[in-house]
Amino acid sequence: MIKMQNVSFQYGDFTALDSVSLHEKEPIIAGLWGRNGAGKTTLMKLLSGLEKPTSGDILVNTTSPYNNSEAMKHVTYMQENHPFSQHWSVNDALRFGAYFNPQWDQSWAEYLVELFELPGKKKINKFSKGMQTMVKIVIGLASKAPVTIMDEPTNGLDAHMRKKFYQALLESYEDDPRFIFLSTHHIDEIESLCEKIAVIHAKTIIRYEETDQLKQQGILLSGEESLVRDFIKSSIIIEERRLGKQISVMIDQRYTEEWEQLANQKGVSIEKAPLQDYLVSVTTEGVR
Numbered sequence: 001m002i003k004m005q006n007v008s009f010q011y012g013d014f015t016a017l018d019s020v021s022l023h024e025k026e027p028i029i030a031g032l033w034g035r036n037g038a039g040k041t042t043l044m045k046l047l048s049g050l051e052k053p054t055s056g057d058i059l060v061n062t063t064s065p066y067n068n069s070e071a072m073k074h075v076t077y078m079q080e081n082h083p084f085s086q087h088w089s090v091n092d093a094l095r096f097g098a099y100f101n102p103q104w105d106q107s108w109a110e111y112l113v114e115l116f117e118l119p120g121k122k123k124i125n126k127f128s129k130g131m132q133t134m135v136k137i138v139i140g141l142a143s144k145a146p147v148t149i150m151d152e153p154t155n156g157l158d159a160h161m162r163k164k165f166y167q168a169l170l171e172s173y174e175d176d177p178r179f180i181f182l183s184t185h186h187i188d189e190i191e192s193l194c195e196k197i198a199v200i201h202a203k204t205i206i207r208y209e210e211t212d213q214l215k216q217q218g219i220l221l222s223g224e225e226s227l228v229r230d231f232i233k234s235s236i237i238i239e240e241r242r243l244g245k246q247i248s249v250m251i252d253q254r255y256t257e258e259w260e261q262l263a264n265q266k267g268v269s270i271e272k273a274p275l276q277d278y279l280v281s282v283t284t285e286g287v288r
């Protein structure tokens, strides 16, 4: 489906991505998590052929995406601020979607427009941020492209609409399994949908793992400082807070029953770190 091998990318003198490798051969829903400016959009632009890598190789469905209109018939990329024409209504956007995507599913498009209660004739530039996101979702899912890339697809959606998005995405994926890649900086918003998660940091992909596996990482320990320090021994501390004689640390370990039993024996309090906190901590330079 997609393969990036040692890909680097520069905007002029500035290196935005450095030696990125990412390989997925299964049709799955995968997430791309990274902090602001980490390079999510740049990576997505490279995958969708909008930018040419400075070095390295990219294959999408076995062909190089850059400047390759044939390959791009099988890739849909919905950008964070998608450049819809000033004059387009939803109906116009659907017409263009149908024109550019050979696998376009008009009945799905109409179903989604109804699901999101979008007015078909109103100009998209008069829509709220959340409504513009919904239009992106409609085009992205109705395209049924084997590689569907969506930058920040939950941007501006309220809880109710987010739920509708989850439902639509999963239904669409079950009907037609394909590689769907979603970026976010709030992992909680997409984690339940994604089988795997890629983490981008320091200009490269530092993890690409099963979501269930990643969710087990990160242990929070707190208690009297000497007890906690003695307990963690050589584990890597990725976050540390102090309150008088007490400290609270996060360590980069898998939460297991064994850790739980040991902590209880030593009088150290233990909990599983929330995934978002864990990701923020592993991508924060400093405490080690």
Ligand SMILES: Nc1ncnc2c1ncn2[C@@H]1O[C@H](COP(=O)(O)OP(=O)(O)OP(=O)(O)O)[C@@H](O)[C@H]1O
Pocket (backbone or CB within 6 Å): 011, 014, 016, 034, 035, 036, 037, 038, 039, 040, 041, 042, 043, 185
């Ligand atoms: N056109 C450009 N010219 C120069 N630098 C750029 C350009 N576009 C992005 N960058 C830089 O490249 C880096 C990665 O940007 P990118 O937009 O890919 O990050 P992102 O993870 O999508 O960020 P965010 O979550 O804030 O949208 C940032 O440091 C950004 O300032």
